[in-house]
Amino acid sequence: xxxxxxxxxxxxxxxxxxxxxxxxxxxxxxxxxxxxxxxxxxxxxxxxxxxxxxxxxxxxxxxxxxxxxxxxxxxxxxxxxxxxxxxxxxxxxxxxxxxxxxxxxxxxxxxxxxxxxxxxxxxxxxxxxxxxxxxxxxxxxxxxxxxxxxxxxxxxxxxxxxxxxxxxxxxx
Amino acid sequence: xxxxxxxxxxxxxxxxxxxxxxxxxxxxxxxxxxxxxxxxxxxxxxxxxxxxxxxxxxxxxxxxxxxxxxxxxxxxxxxxxxxxxxxxxxxxxxxxxxxxxxxxxxxxxxxxxxxxxxxxxxxxxxxxxxxxxxxxxxxxxxxxxxxxxxxxxxxxxxxxxxxxxxxxxxxx
Numbered sequence: 001x002x003x004x005x006x007x008x009x010x011x012x013x014x015x016x017x018x019x020x021x022x023x024x025x026x027x028x029x030x031x032x033x034x035x036x037x038x039x040x041x042x043x044x045x046x047x048x049x050x051x052x053x054x055x056x057x058x059x060x061x062x063x064x065x066x067x068x069x070x071x072x073x074x075x076x077x078x079x080x081x082x083x084x085x086x087x088x089x090x091x092x093x094x095x096x097x098x099x100x101x102x103x104x105x106x107x108x109x110x111x112x113x114x115x116x117x118x119x120x121x122x123x124x125x126x127x128x129x130x131x132x133x134x135x136x137x138x139x140x141x142x143x144x145x146x147x148x149x150x151x152x153x154x155x156x157x158x159x160x161x162x163x164x165x166x167x168x169x170x171x172x
Numbered sequence: 173x174x175x176x177x178x179x180x181x182x183x184x185x186x187x188x189x190x191x192x193x194x195x196x197x198x199x200x201x202x203x204x205x206x207x208x209x210x211x212x213x214x215x216x217x218x219x220x221x222x223x224x225x226x227x228x229x230x231x232x233x234x235x236x237x238x239x240x241x242x243x244x245x246x247x248x249x250x251x252x253x254x255x256x257x258x259x260x261x262x263x264x265x266x267x268x269x270x271x272x273x274x275x276x277x278x279x280x281x282x283x284x285x286x287x288x289x290x291x292x293x294x295x296x297x298x299x300x301x302x303x304x305x306x307x308x309x310x311x312x313x314x315x316x317x318x319x320x321x322x323x324x325x326x327x328x329x330x331x332x333x334x335x336x337x338x339x340x341x342x343x344x
Contacts, residue, residue, distance in 0.1 A: 003292060093266050097265065116283060122310075
């Protein structure tokens with residue numbers, strides 16, 4: 001069975017929705033996709049570091065549309081792991097695990113990986129929204145999940161998808 | 173630079189010392205190495221599940237003798253990661269990170285991995301006290317760190333070490 005490593009933030013958990021809401025609360029106006037596309041999250045949201053360190057940030061994220069049924073099917077067809085950068089934000093460790101248990105209850109603790117760098121991860125397929133993770137990946141297929149920060153970037157090495165339906169078409 | 177994956181429990185953190193102390197408190201007599209060698213931790217300590225779920229268990233472990241100076245040197249010579257099974261015990265996630273920050277302050281968040289199964293880990297060298305982790309490892313060198321539970325077992329596939337001085341001799 002092939003191994004698949006699935007990122008959380010920006011792939012399963014809707015980071016931008018959370019950032020948009022907190023940024024709007026601080027600055028009075030909700031940013032649009034066009035405001036943020038092609039810029040890093042740090043450029044886009046001046047107070048992002050405060051948000052990421054805030055209790056509840058990772059616990060209360062919305063689930064990205066369409067991810068649950070596809071993950072459930074992938075989980076039967078592949079040796080699936082959720083691999084999430086978490087150690088940079090110590091609060092996020094338990095919040096992320098609780099979040100996964102709530103929204104993806106069929107994912108067992110054996111399938112969860114909370115790390116810093118993903119350069120130590122070995123799998124056949126990786127789904128991620130960050131080039132910094134995909135560029136080091138040595139498996140057969142690396143899939144870039146579109147998020148505003150990567151919207152206008154392409155190094156030709158990864159297969160871009162815009163939603164979970166496209167992932168289902170490629171992998172199922 | 174070669175990648176090295178170092179386990180925490182039973183390699184950096186002295187699990188048996190913690191279990192001996194808690195078991196003695198419950199049953200009035202401190203077990204010896206001979207009482208526990210060759211048996212799994214579950215066989216040895218009747219209340220181990222309670223201990224592992226107890227707040228503070230992972231936070232207050234003693235550091236295994238000799239590990240700090242050798243890890244500090246390995247950290248300069250290798251691309252070093254601490255890879256620890258943690259997701260089975262949700263409290264352990266933040267306790268383990270805090271413990272690492274206290275006792276190995278030169279280890280950055282980028283180098284920490286908290287997981288369930290280690291089958292997704294890819295490195296050149298792995299140091300661990302459990303066959304269940306080492307047997308799946310595909311790197312060049314797997315090192316079995318002696319602990320009572322593995323003391324009389326040998327499948328001929330891993331290099332056994334009894335202390336950190338022996339690791340230094342092999343790897344530095």
